[in-house]
Amino acid sequence: MQMLVIGFFAMTSFTMGKADEYAVRFFSIDKTIEVISKASPKQKIFILCNNPNDVARLVEGNVPITHCNVGNMHFHEGKKQITKTVSVNASDISAFERLVERGVTCTIQNTPDQKELHVLEQAAV
Numbered sequence: 001m002q003m004l005v006i007g008f009f010a011m012t013s014f015t016m017g018k019a020d021e022y023a024v025r026f027f028s029i030d031k032t033i034e035v036i037s038k039a040s041p042k043q044k045i046f047i048l049c050n051n052p053n054d055v056a057r058l059v060e061g062n063v064p065i066t067h068c069n070v071g072n073m074h075f076h077e078g079k080k081q082i083t084k085t086v087s088v089n090a091s092d093i094s095a096f097e098r099l100v101e102r103g104v105t106c107t108i109q110n111t112p113d114q115k116e117l118h119v120l121e122q123a124a125v
Helices: 029-038 052-060 090-101 119-124
Strands: 002-006 023-027 045-048 067-070 105-108
Touching (some): 023 029, 052 067, 052 090, 090 119
Parallel strands (some): 002 023, 067 105
């Protein structure tokens, strides 16, 4: 598996592990948009982003993302907590709306045994 990390967060935690398990690449949004089409169809690519606006920029740049699993968007002033681990503001909601308009499913699911929750449905509550 190839792991593609967009941004600067927790980079060191993604570089640990056996070398033959996966390759880690750190790219900017623009670089990802530029090179992702060159990846082999056999590659499995896991993309991590800092925020939903980064994901929306990738999708708007024709990066083929069909599902966005959202997690650990921390609460701070100006954000609304929509689940225990996800808080959003107007900019985040706008990005999720743009993603959904382009056919991307945006869900919150911290563990495989949890039910998927749709971000915009949770934000509307």
